[in-house]
Amino acid sequence: MKIEKIIKGSFAVIGKEGSTSDGDGFIQKLWEDTNTHFDQISHLAKKDENGNLAGIWGAMSDFTHSFMPWEDFRNGFYLAGAECIDEAQAPDGWVKWVIPGYEYLRVENDGKNTFSEMLRYMEDNSVSLVGAVHDFTCPQTGKNYMFFPIKKL
Secondary structure, eight states: OOEEEEEEOOEEEEEEEEEGGGOTTHHHHHHHHHHHTGGGTGGGBOBOTTSOBSOEEEEEEOTTSSOOOOBTTTBOEEEEEEEEOTTOOOOTTOEEEEEOOEEEEEEEOOSTTHHHHHHHHHHHTTOOOOSOOEEEEOTTTOOEEEEEEEEEO
């Protein structure tokens, strides 16, 4: 497992929001909805200098929307969306989250045990989780990562 420490300032994500209260498979349904209607927010998406999307996020928060980890790592909100320009307004049917800046441990999500392995690594190394973990897909490489916040900026 290759773990990198990175700093990412506050950023905005516009996407489709759901929660674990919506039942099994809700995350897949959110992504289907997001992908099917992406043209409605594509003009708001942040892009790099080459015109590529800056990032695709599966952002998470507890039920208070304070970006704390899911209750027992099982219950909370999920936002399937794209990183957008900060001043963007979410169109009808979409939700915008402004995620606070953090120092993160970023790890490539290359297996179904990545989350539990990272929690074990953090515990073994006396590193505390200070917020909700987010999923990130790099549009340029297609690689999936998990961002574990360890210090609020």
